Amino acid sequence: MSKGKQTKSSFKQLKVVSTSRPLELLYINFFGPSRTMSLGGNCYGLVVVDDYSHFTWTLFITTKDEA
Numbered sequence: 711m712s713k714g715k716q717t718k719s720s721f722k723q724l725k726v727v728s729t730s731r732p733l734e735l736l737y738i739n740f741f742g743p744s745r746t747m748s749l750g751g752n753c754y755g756l757v758v759v760d761d762y763s764h765f766t767w768t769l770f771i772t773t774k775d776e777a
Contacts, residue, residue, distance in 0.1 A: 728761065735761040740777055 729735045742754030752770035756777055759766050771777060 730762075732760055732762045732765075737761065740774075742774070 737759045739757040740754070741757070744753050744755070747753045748770050750770070752772050754771045754774060754777070756769040756771060757766065758769075
């Protein structure tokens with residue numbers, strides 16, 4: 711029996727949009743503190759993605775409580 715590298719099949723991507731209008735479903739990701747501060751002194755970030763249009767907003771903030 712030969713020993714080979716095991717591979718895992720990846721999940722199939724859905725091509726169907728599950729929402730019917732913009733801003734119906736938003737995905738929000740909060741991250742930080744980052745090692746490097748921005749020029750404005752912000753070290754946290756908030757990323758918002760609209761499921762319908764895939765439009766993305768990125769907001770940089772100074773402290774967690776501003777989220």
